[in-house]
Amino acid sequence: MATALAGDARIDTELRSKIVDGDMGRKRKFTRGLTPPLALPLRGEGSSAPPSLHGKGVGGLGFSNSPTASCHSPEPKLTLRIIQLCLFALLAFGLVCACSGSLSQDSVSTGSQLSESVKAAPHDGDSPKTQERLESSxxxxxxxxxxxxxxxxxxxxxxxxxxxxxxxxxxxxxxxxxxxxxxxxxxxxxxxxxxxxxxxxxxxxxxxxxxxxxxxxxxxxxxxxxxxxxxxxxxxxxxxxxxxxxxxxxxxxxxxxMTDKAKQLMAQYDERIERFKAQMGERLKQTSVSLIGVYPEGIFIFFQNSFGGTILQDIGLPRPPAQVRDKSRLIGERISKELMRYGDGDVILAWSYSDTLATVRSARENLNRLKSDPLWLKLDAVEQGRVYQVEDHWTIGSPLTANLVLDDLFKYLIEERSKM
The missing domain is CATH 3.40.50.1980 (Nitrogenase molybdenum iron protein domain)
Incomplete structure (x- = not known):
C-alpha cells in the first residue's frame, strides 16, 4: 500500500490570531478657567440703612456680607473711608475684568493659530517629494x-x-x-x-x-x-x-x-556538481541511488521532485524505477514493508525525520527497527553494505543544505568507494 506525499507538505489548520490595534491614543480635552472678579455685596441705591460693623466681612475690609450693607453713612469720617474703599474695590474690579478680557482674547488667538498651523502642516501622503522618497527607498x-x-x-x-x-x-x-x-x-x-x-x-x-x-x-x-x-x-x-x-x-x-549573492552561491553549487561528476567518471551512469526517509508515520521513498532528488538529477545519477515519476508533482510516497523492494538500489541513503521535537525519537526508533527487519535485510544494497544513514538536511532545499547533501555524496559515493 502506498500513500502519496504532497510537495508542499501542507497541513490544514485554523489560524486563530488577532493583531492588537495600534491606535491606543485617547482624546484629551483641555479647558482654561478664569477666577471671577471680586464682587462687593452693595445695597441698592436710595437706602438709608447704616452698615453693619460686626465682623470682618468680605475680604477682611470691615464690610458685612449682609445684603443690607451700604456705602452711605451719616458719619462723615466713616463715610469718607467707605467711599475710598468702594473706589478701591471698583478699581480692582476694573483691572481684573481688563485682565480677564485680555487673557480670553489671547486664548482664542492661540487656539486659532494652532488650528491654522495644523491645516498648513504638510502631510507625507500629500507631498510629491515625500512620496518619491518613500518609493525610492x-x-x-x-x-x-x-x-x-x-x-x-x-x-x-x-x-x-x-x-x-x-x-x-x-x-x-x-x-x-x-x-x-x-x-x-x-x-x-x-x-x-x-x-x-x-x-x-x-x-x-x-x-x-x-x-x-x-x-x-x-x-x-x-x-x-x-x-x-x-x-x-x-x-x-x-x-x-x-x-x-x-x-x-x-x-x-x-x-x-541579495540577488547577486544568490547567483554566486548557485555558481559555487554548479562547480561542485561538475567536480563530483568528473570524479565519479564511468560509475556516474551505473550507480542508482535510492532515497528513503523514515518518519513517525512510516517509511517513504522520495522521487526526483524531492529536494534530494533534484540534486541527484542535476548530477545525472540514475534512480530506481519505482522512484521515477516524470509527470508527477509528488515528492514521495509511503510504502508498506511488503513493498520494501521499491526502496532498493545500488546505494541507499536513508534518514529519519520529524518536524516536531516530540516525535523525533519515534522516527529514530522506526529507523532502528527497520535495520533489523527481514524484508529490509534482503535488499541488494543492504547485502552489499551500501546503505548510508544521513541527516535530515536532505529534507529542505537551500544552498546551505545542498552543500551538505553534496558533502554526503562525495563522502559515500567517492571517498568510501576508493577505500574498497
Whole structure:
C-alpha cells in the first residue's frame, strides 16, 4: 500500500490570531478657567440703612456680607473711608475684568493659530517629494499573492516557513524570528532568534512585537492572514514545491536585495556538481541511488521532485524505477514493508525525520527497527553494505543544505568507494 506525499507538505489548520490595534491614543480635552472678579455685596441705591460693623466681612475690609450693607453713612469720617474703599474695590474690579478680557482674547488667538498651523502642516501622503522618497527607498517585488514594496535593505526579517529560514542563513542573514520546524542542525544556528512555533501556527502577536521590516512566508500557511501580516510589515509569499528550491531562493534573495549573492552561491553549487561528476567518471551512469526517509508515520521513498532528488538529477545519477515519476508533482510516497523492494538500489541513503521535537525519537526508533527487519535485510544494497544513514538536511532545499547533501555524496559515493 502506498500513500502519496504532497510537495508542499501542507497541513490544514485554523489560524486563530488577532493583531492588537495600534491606535491606543485617547482624546484629551483641555479647558482654561478664569477666577471671577471680586464682587462687593452693595445695597441698592436710595437706602438709608447704616452698615453693619460686626465682623470682618468680605475680604477682611470691615464690610458685612449682609445684603443690607451700604456705602452711605451719616458719619462723615466713616463715610469718607467707605467711599475710598468702594473706589478701591471698583478699581480692582476694573483691572481684573481688563485682565480677564485680555487673557480670553489671547486664548482664542492661540487656539486659532494652532488650528491654522495644523491645516498648513504638510502631510507625507500629500507631498510629491515625500512620496518619491518613500518609493525610492523600497523595491517592488512580485510574489504569489501580489506585489509588495519592500525596503531596499531589510534588517529585521521574520521567516514563517522552513525554507525561508535556511535561505536566510545561506545568504548570511540572521532572522529575528523563525519557525521551529526546521532540520535539527538549523535549530543550533537559531539560539539568539525568537522562535515563533510551527509554520502551521502563525502567531501574529509575537510577530508584531518583533517589529520586522520584512516577512517571508508560504502561501499555504500565510494566505488566510496575509492582510494582517502586511499591516505589520511588507510580506513576500512563495508558492513553490519542495523540489523548486532554486526558485524559492531567487525570490527570497530578491526580497532581501541579495540577488547577486544568490547567483554566486548557485555558481559555487554548479562547480561542485561538475567536480563530483568528473570524479565519479564511468560509475556516474551505473550507480542508482535510492532515497528513503523514515518518519513517525512510516517509511517513504522520495522521487526526483524531492529536494534530494533534484540534486541527484542535476548530477545525472540514475534512480530506481519505482522512484521515477516524470509527470508527477509528488515528492514521495509511503510504502508498506511488503513493498520494501521499491526502496532498493545500488546505494541507499536513508534518514529519519520529524518536524516536531516530540516525535523525533519515534522516527529514530522506526529507523532502528527497520535495520533489523527481514524484508529490509534482503535488499541488494543492504547485502552489499551500501546503505548510508544521513541527516535530515536532505529534507529542505537551500544552498546551505545542498552543500551538505553534496558533502554526503562525495563522502559515500567517492571517498568510501576508493577505500574498497
Amino acid at each position: 523600497c523595491r517592488m517585488v512580485k510574489h504569489a499573492l501580489g506585489e509588495t514594496c519592500v525596503p531596499a535593505h531589510p534588517q529585521r526579517v521574520v521567516a514563517l516557513v522552513s525554507n525561508a529560514v535556511v535561505n536566510l542563513l545561506s545568504l548570511g542573514v540572521q532572522p529575528i524570528g523563525a519557525v521551529s520546524n526546521v532540520p535539527s542542525f538549523v535549530l543550533d544556528k537559531l539560539k539568539d532568534v525568537e522562535i515563533l512555533g510551527y509554520s502551521e501556527q502563525v502567531n501574529l502577536e509575537k510577530i508584531l512585537l518583533l517589529k520586522p521590516d520584512l516577512i517571508l512566508a508560504q502561501k499555504w500557511n500565510a494566505e488566510p492572514v496575509y492582510d494582517k501580516l502586511s499591516k505589520i510589515a511588507p510580506t513576500v509569499i512563495t508558492d513553490f514545491r519542495i523540489g523548486e528550491w532554486k526558485e524559492a531562493l531567487a525570490l527570497h534573495a530578491e526580497a532581501l536585495g
